[in-house]
Amino acid sequence: MDTVLASIITIGDELLIGQVIDTNSAWMAQELNKIGIPVHRKVAVGDKWGAIWDALNQESNTSNIVFITGGLGPTSDDITKPLLCQYFGGKLVLHQPTLQHVTYLFEHVFKRGLPLAERNIKQAEVPDNCIILKNELGTAPGMLFEKNGCLFFSLPGVPHEMQGLMKQEVIPFLQKKFNLGCIEHRTLLTAGIGESMLADRLVPFESDLPENISLAYLPNYGMVRLRLTMYGENVQVVNDAINKHFMALKNLVQDVMITDKDESLEAVIGRLLKEKNKTIATAESCTGGYISHLITSIAGSSSYYEGSVISYSYEVKEKLLHVNNATLQKYGAVSQEVVTEMVKNILELMETDYAIAVSGIMGPAGGTSEKPVGTVWIAVAGKEQIITKKLHFRFNRQRNIQLTAANALLLMHQLLTQ
Amino acid sequence: MDTVLASIITIGDELLIGQVIDTNSAWMAQELNKIGIPVHRKVAVGDKWGAIWDALNQESNTSNIVFITGGLGPTSDDITKPLLCQYFGGKLVLHQPTLQHVTYLFEHVFKRGLPLAERNIKQAEVPDNCIILKNELGTAPGMLFEKNGCLFFSLPGVPHEMQGLMKQEVIPFLQKKFNLGCIEHRTLLTAGIGESMLADRLVPFESDLPENISLAYLPNYGMVRLRLTMYGENVQVVNDAINKHFMALKNLVQDVMITDKDESLEAVIGRLLKEKNKTIATAESCTGGYISHLITSIAGSSSYYEGSVISYSYEVKEKLLHVNNATLQKYGAVSQEVVTEMVKNILELMETDYAIAVSGIMGPAGGTSEKPVGTVWIAVAGKEQIITKKLHFRFNRQRNIQLTAANALLLMHQLLTQ
Numbered sequence: 001m002d003t004v005l006a007s008i009i010t011i012g013d014e015l016l017i018g019q020v021i022d023t024n025s026a027w028m029a030q031e032l033n034k035i036g037i038p039v040h041r042k043v044a045v046g047d048k049w050g051a052i053w054d055a056l057n058q059e060s061n062t063s064n065i066v067f068i069t070g071g072l073g074p075t076s077d078d079i080t081k082p083l084l085c086q087y088f089g090g091k092l093v094l095h096q097p098t099l100q101h102v103t104y105l106f107e108h109v110f111k112r113g114l115p116l117a118e119r120n121i122k123q124a125e126v127p128d129n130c131i132i133l134k135n136e137l138g139t140a141p142g143m144l145f146e147k148n149g150c151l152f153f154s155l156p157g158v159p160h161e162m163q164g165l166m167k168q169e170v171i172p173f174l175q176k177k178f179n180l181g182c183i184e185h186r187t188l189l190t191a192g193i194g195e196s197m198l199a200d201r202l203v204p205f206e207s208d209l210p211e212n213i214s215l216a217y218l219p220n221y222g223m224v225r226l227r228l229t230m231y232g233e234n235v236q237v238v239n240d241a242i243n244k245h246f247m248a249l250k251n252l253v254q255d256v257m258i259t260d261k262d263e264s265l266e267a268v269i270g271r272l273l274k275e276k277n278k279t280i281a282t283a284e285s286c287t288g289g290y291i292s293h294l295i296t297s298i299a300g301s302s303s304y305y306e307g308s309v310i311s312y313s314y315e316v317k318e319k320l321l322h323v324n325n326a327t328l329q330k331y332g333a334v335s336q337e338v339v340t341e342m343v344k345n346i347l348e349l350m351e352t353d354y355a356i357a358v359s360g361i362m363g364p365a366g367g368t369s370e371k372p373v374g375t376v377w378i379a380v381a382g383k384e385q386i387i388t389k390k391l392h393f394r395f396n397r398q399r400n401i402q403l404t405a406a407n408a409l410l411l412m413h414q415l416l417t418q
Numbered sequence: 419m420d421t422v423l424a425s426i427i428t429i430g431d432e433l434l435i436g437q438v439i440d441t442n443s444a445w446m447a448q449e450l451n452k453i454g455i456p457v458h459r460k461v462a463v464g465d466k467w468g469a470i471w472d473a474l475n476q477e478s479n480t481s482n483i484v485f486i487t488g489g490l491g492p493t494s495d496d497i498t499k500p501l502l503c504q505y506f507g508g509k510l511v512l513h514q515p516t517l518q519h520v521t522y523l524f525e526h527v528f529k530r531g532l533p534l535a536e537r538n539i540k541q542a543e544v545p546d547n548c549i550i551l552k553n554e555l556g557t558a559p560g561m562l563f564e565k566n567g568c569l570f571f572s573l574p575g576v577p578h579e580m581q582g583l584m585k586q587e588v589i590p591f592l593q594k595k596f597n598l599g600c601i602e603h604r605t606l607l608t609a610g611i612g613e614s615m616l617a618d619r620l621v622p623f624e625s626d627l628p629e630n631i632s633l634a635y636l637p638n639y640g641m642v643r644l645r646l647t648m649y650g651e652n653v654q655v656v657n658d659a660i661n662k663h664f665m666a667l668k669n670l671v672q673d674v675m676i677t678d679k680d681e682s683l684e685a686v687i688g689r690l691l692k693e694k695n696k697t698i699a700t701a702e703s704c705t706g707g708y709i710s711h712l713i714t715s716i717a718g719s720s721s722y723y724e725g726s727v728i729s730y731s732y733e734v735k736e737k738l739l740h741v742n743n744a745t746l747q748k749y750g751a752v753s754q755e756v757v758t759e760m761v762k763n764i765l766e767l768m769e770t771d772y773a774i775a776v777s778g779i780m781g782p783a784g785g786t787s788e789k790p791v792g793t794v795w796i797a798v799a800g801k802e803q804i805i806t807k808k809l810h811f812r813f814n815r816q817r818n819i820q821l822t823a824a825n826a827l828l829l830m831h832q833l834l835t836q
Binding site: 013014015016017018019020021022023025026027028029030031033038039040041042043044045046047048051054055058062110117119120158159160183185187194196197199200214216218219225227229262282284287288289290291292293295296297299300301302305306307308309310311312313315316319320349350351363364365366395396397398399401 | 436437441446576577632645714715720734784
């Protein structure tokens, strides 16, 4: 088995001033892990000659594959290509197949009816000492260099272009080139138990784990994801071993386990509804469509999700959700009474088997001494049962919305599995 | 003015296998930039002794402030604290004020009625050679070390805890300690023009920029954000200079400019509606609440946003949105006719001044030869005008949803500003 270790270098000032969140490197790491290539470092540097140069030196010292993303666009803040040219001692030449591809894209895909600009033609210029990797989805090609036994892949920063290149060119190349080991992960999701208590419960399990299996705790939204990781040579051996330990882990957390797959809570709920052949609808106030967005982010959700009424105002709660004016006046929109009417009515209106309703104050303004910012009422209903729950979050607007949605889905999960 | 340069080290295997996307370092970089501290490198390493150790060595070689986040939780996959202890040559001691704080949190905030576990008490153990930074929101304190003239801040990885520590402890400390210069950014958003064409237009502007001002292109969702950055000693001088060049830039892109602030499209629309004292509602099909989520992610949106009907099925389109059955049967849900009825009806139902409606096929399944995956109809309406638009996206479900939402908001912006 070849020992392969990868670094990812992301290039761009926007990453260093926090204007853009890097999602590319997480996606790349996932794909590389799947084929048994561990990423041991990720580095972000700005659009500066010296910083990029140093990063190339440093990362190739400890890794034998270095991925570089970003810095290949058509504008002049991109210095990556001339730098790579010099770093690997080549010179820029016009690459005819790339020029043809760029021309094709402009004529048949972008269809803006514009002639190729000088800077677009420049995208077809490449160092003469690299292998060109065709970028089906964009104008900047990928490039593969080699120096002192280290491979360097330069990929565009546009996510879907980078992903296309990784899938069509990079991954197949690496699988052919190396005799790769395998990394296996097993992930499960727990709810209703804190990280510390979970860790206490798992002390004997952890101390019994063999050295090549590790356990990680990933807390988020009041839930804790547990992940076992194993690295080894033989796929069968690794799978057998990690499955055995994962089974033991599942038995230890059975009472708090939501799923034994690396999937989101909304995916679990979708699966349960499909299995039961049941439908669901939502009535959202404070979450403003976020619960619905989570549910519909799952492919195939149209088979169980009917829709939602988002009632941000009293008027819409009355007119579209038929909440009683008297209830609203007496208890206020953020109350057990209103959220109960909301969930009952949406169930009827949408003619579904299940429904979720939420009403709360997400902040920063709108709180009172009786109902401070972060106060939330959640209701979930089936044909025969309604469960309501009051919660209070103390975070910013964005996180309060996310936590409310996660807790509403959690309560629905409870109803679906009781 | 002191020359200060920062690195951020994020610790955690979950970052390197792509299970978690790092948002902490972007937030930190933003805050540090505001006070004139440029971040020149960000490095992610796993929960491995050698990797963390090497990163501390490397980053302190080129930076004089090193931030470390993650690796401070109560579970045993966290090795950061003992490592820091050894790296800086200290020993772990129980820190009484932290223990009191942890005890207080367990008794009065978490309120789980549980005694402190051994591992919670351990959170109050800190190296004896650091300054303790109180973490008001959690159990793991921040720590400040100094070595060879470099400052090292160790912060927990939980975002709101890290943010609290940065705001209350770290930023005030750095502002007191250093005579900081200033970094100023000016950002504007354009739509309807490609990155290349924009760059062509801005060639003379760019070549006239002084050396200490840089221009960056940040394309996303078919829009391009332009950012000017200037670094200097004197706040007034920097502001005057960057404002002058920003004004020139704005004049050059006036015809395609959406906003001259670093704000989202939904924030711009919110501002326009507030200024006009108008209201808006949405009727979403394929975006499943995402447009509504974007609109309501803006604080204060309840003053102009009424709500939405999310109609994922034909039945809900008919029953709640009163779309004609005949129209649905004749043209299908993804059609100009249906989206026009949707936008008209939601405007009436919600009694708003403006409305947005979308219907499309987001994939991966559900396409036909006539209406392939990615086909979308958008409609926006005011009291006297309806604009419809057909679009076709070729990406995955998630990105198709995001692009549809961005384009629907863009069309609404067009209506609001015509």
